[in-house]
Amino acid sequence: MxxxxxxxxxxxxxxxxxxxxxxxxxxxxxxxxxxxxxxxxxxxxxxxxxTPCAKNKGWLQPLIPVPGVHPVTEIEMLHAMNDKDSLIVDMREPDDRIKGTIPNSYHIPYTLVSGRMDELGCAKTAGKWDCSKAKKVYAFCNGPVCPQSPSAINAMVRDGFPADKIYYYRGGMLDWDALGFPIVKDDF
Incomplete structure (x- = not known):
């Protein structure tokens, strides 16, 4: 036996x-x-x-995707929620957002953000973006290995959005969820 x-x-x-x-x-x-x-x-x-914690197949993203962009933590994200001059932007695909997002965040998929910068306080004149009155944008996606918000940030800066008005929450939904913060579902 x-x-x-x-x-x-x-x-x-x-x-x-x-x-x-x-x-x-x-x-x-x-x-x-x-x-x-x-x-x-x-x-x-x-x-x-x-693993159950590593929820996507991306690759490690830099803490600062473009020079001048500010990396932020959950503390700054919480304060941004009460800042009328700030906009927390979920830059993930709609299918990801449906599963859950940060409360009171705004949705612009990363593939569309450079064409929708008017929603971030920019104005288009003569085919160019004027972002002199742009809001502070707190960008996030799925987490440290997700390339979606870094891709969007690169496109935004390329098209005239000031890098110093972008705040990158690299931890994204992975860290937000792991830390036990509330998540809202089906929010569009």
Missing amino acids: IKKALLGAAILAVSMGAMAQEKELLRIIGEDKQFVVQTKNGPFVITRTM
């Missing part, structure tokens, strides 16, 4: 090891799916796999 139990445990351990090896490696920086760290015991390879 003990031999059968030990054999069963060994088979289970081997099959679980095989399952762990089959996990899809996710991107870490750019296209790279591994990062090598030199340790006192030699090279150590860091990889990233999907």
